[in-house]
Amino acid sequence: MNLIDKSYLHPVLRPGYDDVEGVFDFVCSDGNIRPEANKYVIDIHATFKNETIESLIKDGKAKIFVFVCCTANFYRKAKEIASFDETIEIPTEELSGHVDLTLIVSATQQLHYQNTSQHSDYGNAAFDIECGDILAVSDTYSFIAEKEYDSLQKIDSFISIVADDDMKQNEPLTVINWHSDKIQVKISRVVYDKYMILQKAKKNTPTTTLENVIFLPILVSIISEWQDYEEEYGLYKWFGAIKAKADSLDLANDIRERKQSPFALAQRLLDAPITRCVDEVMNKWNRPGEGEEE
Secondary structure (H helix, E strand, O other): OOOOOOOOOOOEEEEOOOOOOOOEEEEEHHHHEOOOOOOOEEEEEEEEEOHHHHHHHHOOEEEEEEEEEEHHEEEEEEEOOOOOEEEEEEEEHHHOEEEEEEEEEEEEEEEEEOOOOOOOHHHOOOOEOOOOOOOEEEEEEEEEOOOOOOOOEEEEEEEEEEOOOOOOOOOOEEEEEEEOEEEEEEEHHHHHHHHHHHHHHHHOOHHHHHHHHHHHHHHHHHHHHHEEEHHOOOOOHHHHHHHHHHHHHHOOOHHHOOOOHHHHHHHHOOOHHHHHHHHHHHHHHHHHOOOOOO
């Protein structure tokens, strides 16, 4: 929703308009938005300058809100914040696709409102303001909320695959380095070259199947020795991603206490990878023309 260009019956502080002199600069970037296992954490920073409105905020006659709008989920909510430098949290299930964030300052009661910095065209006019009326509005920042946050979604962010010219094609993959933010895995040169071709042709490649084939045996190994790995490798990014997924599914204790086999637990962590692989391959086959050369 475009709140800046809306027609108001009273002067409103907003970028690009001269109703009221002042500053309302909302600063946001992708770095201020952090998706976690079950929520989005958003850092809010803004510069605000207008004595009249600042006085109303101080006296409790106006409050600051972050207006969050996600049309895909029919989510529209104004979240109150105490200052122009705050952190808010929004449950992951509330957001999907395009999300707009806008800062607003709204009246909390009826006011006979006159801003000392209002444009000269208004003269000394005062305005009857209702509770909830907007006194100031910032620019809107937009971002894309992924449908589902998954710390294991992009395995190339914590697994590095390298080619070994001396390995035979049928030799199993081997982990060669755990002491890094990325687990380093080596495979034969022949398999590596084929893997890279498939990666470059992702449109026609069942990538879930491909990645699970690589990651599943590594994950089984990690779960088998979870306590040892947790102590030795707990600070590395790859282990943090796996632990975050285990925590989000309430599986960490099951893994530590070995309530199921490592293979069963690995499948739960990867959300039924065999089923997903079969479905992905079938979907590729069932799409007309996909996989065919143009």
